[in-house]
Amino acid sequence: MRDSEGAWRTALYGPEGFFTRGAVPADHFRTAPLIGPELAEALLVLLERVDFALGGPARLDFVDVGAGGGELAAAVRSLATGPLADRLRVTAVDLGPARSLPGVGWTRELPAAVHGLLVGHEWLDAIPCPLVVGPHEDPWLDRWWPLAPGRRAEVGAPRDRAWADAVGRVRGAALAVDYGHLRADRAAGRYPEGTFAAYREGRRVPPVFDGSCDLTAHVALDACAEAAGGDRVLVSQRDALAALGLSSSSPRGLTGVAWLEAAAKASRVAELRAPGGLGSFGWLLHGVGVPVADLLPPLPPWRP
Template sequence: MAHPDWPRAWRAALYGPLGFFARGSRPADHFRTSPLVGPELAEAVVELLDRVDVALDRPNRLDLVDVGAGGGELAAQVFALGKRFGGRLRVRAVELVRPPLPAGVDWSAELPDQVTGLVIAHEWLDSLPCRVVQRHEGRIREVHVASDGTESLGAEVSSPWLDQWWPLSVDGQRAEIGDPRDAAWADLVARVAAGAALAVDYGHFAGARPFAGSLTGYRAGRQVPPAPDGSCDITAHVAFDAVAAAAGPCELVTQREALAALGIAEEAPAAGLAAQDPLGWLAGASRAGRIAELRDPAGLGGFHWLLCPRSAPISLVRA
């Protein structure tokens, strides 16, 4: 049985003719993520977009580009909440297969050449294939994989990125070499003529890398071994310190911190409201529960937000 390297197998499993994304599989069918919780993430994005708009002095056209849009939920929600921008707002979802989108939201399978506004890459970087390596008998060797997930060790690997960002000092340690992601993020940021680019993802940092790496799969709501047969999403967490260094000055916070700074706070409705306005109390309690889920540091609140401004002073934590 042939064992190709992980990048080729990973890319084919997600983006090949019979791949997970190429055949229109929707992330919502396989794992839960922030845009699926409710409209609160979109509210935060709209608040950030408003800061971008102000910093750019209200341009005639304001772009919101959702890269790796999945089922299009976030793009659709931002479009629905974007009435404050009038007819200036242009929302585009970038995804390999066109998701169901409301009239007025554009779609493309390609990245835009130039953006004036905000680009958001929500769980995009973690799906970009990269080499998987393991230290074995003092040498760093590439991990190969068959379509059924069976792995083997290949040739010895030399990587300046690995030396700088994820050195392996103990046999059995694994890493995902993140230089393709660094390059992809730097390219995406460079496409912003004015405004900012925002990456939202799970990640890790030097000194606290996962010993066995973070490569995994998701299928039908469950975490599964990452078999590259097109039946599951394949993902690995992002080395955020390396990605941040690739794109110039950036701001990096947790999702919990970002939402608080953008006015999304989990405030339970007053207990007395239940008797006076039961439906209002129920709506308020439901909203507080959704925000609590988005801010849970053991769950979605553990996402990192990396904001890279371009040609304007834009911040997550400073209004």
């Protein structure tokens, strides 16, 4: 597919691109930050662990890369309390139009340095990459996605570079949260048509490069992990959220409004942790100057 990466980039980020014109995820599909405050609550627990491991720096960063409408950044800012809140600087990074959010800085470029936690929530899947059909000669494919004749794939090298660059700016931790796949499944032919897809107004639609839809593809998170290197772990969202204190168990010993509120929260957490749904997202966590073991306990390796 000739210059598919360029066409994809123009369709999303060009002058008349999907995101350039102001589209946000909330308009087209349901993502974890839109479900409720629970994801932000879990990330604040992770941020507190990063803060402790860093020794409580005078300034603590939370950077939301690919922020979309800024819902996650705004929730983290509003939920932070105590001395951590006083030291917290929240930055949303996105190529779309800037949003006015209390306590949140907005920029189109990654900060030069991040002292705290950087999160790319469904960011990597929106980074354009070449779309190819086998046979196709490419070092990345040779290493990460052996491609049989007639099979389709996405060359994830641009995502690897973007993630390595982001992690390289961090002291603390960097977290990528996305839907993705692993080399063993790719090599076994689990994705014969690749994973390139398009969405508009909550529905999957045929991909076109005219700026009318969101274009996306699953992320080779194992390749991104190796590209960024260092101390890292790749686990499921389901397990990570449990390790950060989010349980979907039914409320007990409550009545009335308190029971209703607790039941609603349990339902939202259950959606975030649902197997085969959001719970199957991969969490790729890198510790930079901070041992990953200080941030998450040992967890089963991620399987998409």
